[in-house]
Amino acid sequence: EDQVTQSPEALRLQEGESSSLNCSYTVSGLRGLFWYRQDPGKGPEFLFTLYSAGEEKEKERLKATLTKKESFLHITAPKPEDSATYLCAVQASPDTGRRALTFGSGTRLQVQP
Amino acid sequence: DAGVTQSPTHLIKTRGQHVTLRCSPISGHKSVSWYQQVLGQGPQFIFQYYEKEERGRGNFPDRFSARQFPNYSSELNVNALLLGDSALYLCASSRDRGREKLFFGSGTQLSVL
Numbered sequence: 694e695d696q697v698t699q700s701p702e703a704l705r706l707q708e709g710e711s712s713s714l715n716c717s718y719t720v721s722g723l724r725g726l727f728w729y730r731q732d733p734g735k736g737p738e739f740l741f742t743l744y745s746a747g748e749e750k751e752k753e754r755l756k757a758t759l760t761k762k763e764s765f766l767h768i769t770a771p772k773p774e775d776s777a778t779y780l781c782a783v784q785a786s787p788d789t790g791r792r793a794l795t796f797g798s799g800t801r802l803q804v805q806p
Numbered sequence: 807d808a809g810v811t812q813s814p815t816h817l818i819k820t821r822g823q824h825v826t827l828r829c830s831p832i833s834g835h836k837s838v839s840w841y842q843q844v845l846g847q848g849p850q851f852i853f854q855y856y857e858k859e860e861r862g863r864g865n866f867p868d869r870f871s872a873r874q875f876p877n878y879s880s881e882l883n884v885n886a887l888l889l890g891d892s893a894l895y896l897c898a899s900s901r902d903r904g905r906e907k908l909f910f911g912s913g914t915q916l917s918v919l
Contacts, residue, residue: 697848727907729910734912734915735912735913736810736896736898736910736911736912736913737849737896737908737910738910739907739908739909742907780848780849782848791862792854792861792862793839793851793854793862793864794849794851794908795851796841796848796849796850797848798846798847798848799847799848
């Protein structure tokens with residue numbers, strides 16, 4: 694069974710204070726690892742897809758990295774508008790017949806001015 | 807282009823009742839997936855439909871059913887509602903069955919009293 698564990702559950706940062714969110718996963722052959730951002734009362738918004746260990750992707754103040762067991766979402770010099778819940782999800786290899794995403798419980802990030 | 811639209815946005819039902827949730831995917835997207843998100847948890851997969859056929863089902867009881875129409879819109883039906891069905895129900899669309907970059911709607915918040 695695919696599993697995703699995110700840590701910490703909640704994180705409070707001061708504006709400009711960089712940090713990292715962790716996503717540990719177990720999956721039967723990784724097809725893709727996904728990061729989403731979710732604001733209160735909204736659906737998740739796609740951020741990144743990573744496909745293989747060593748891959749990195751960046752978008753503004755966010756950078757996602759991937760190893761064989763975990764992924765990190767690095768937030769550099771965050772701003773209050775980065776406050777949200779960040780969700781990590783994995784998709785198993787097509788060989789498994791499982792196409793749905795398995796999500797973690799998310800990290801609630803609060804950035805204070 | 808409009809994003810994924812869901813209706814209604816909020817719904818209050820009592821135990822034992824039936825509910826129908828509706829979703830319109832992004833124009834050109836043929837795959838629709840349904841996820842349930844309980845407060846404080848990540849989304850959990852319920853169904854995927856592609857070209858009007860069920861392509862995947864999560865670990866949910868038979869009280870949950872869905873269908874996709876020729877215009878690719880979709881309905882999620884839940885019978886004999888339980889208190890534990892209270893959650894945010896998310897619809898996501900993608901261009902085809904294999905693409906996992908899901909675009910989520912804002913969801914339907916269902917409260918069962």
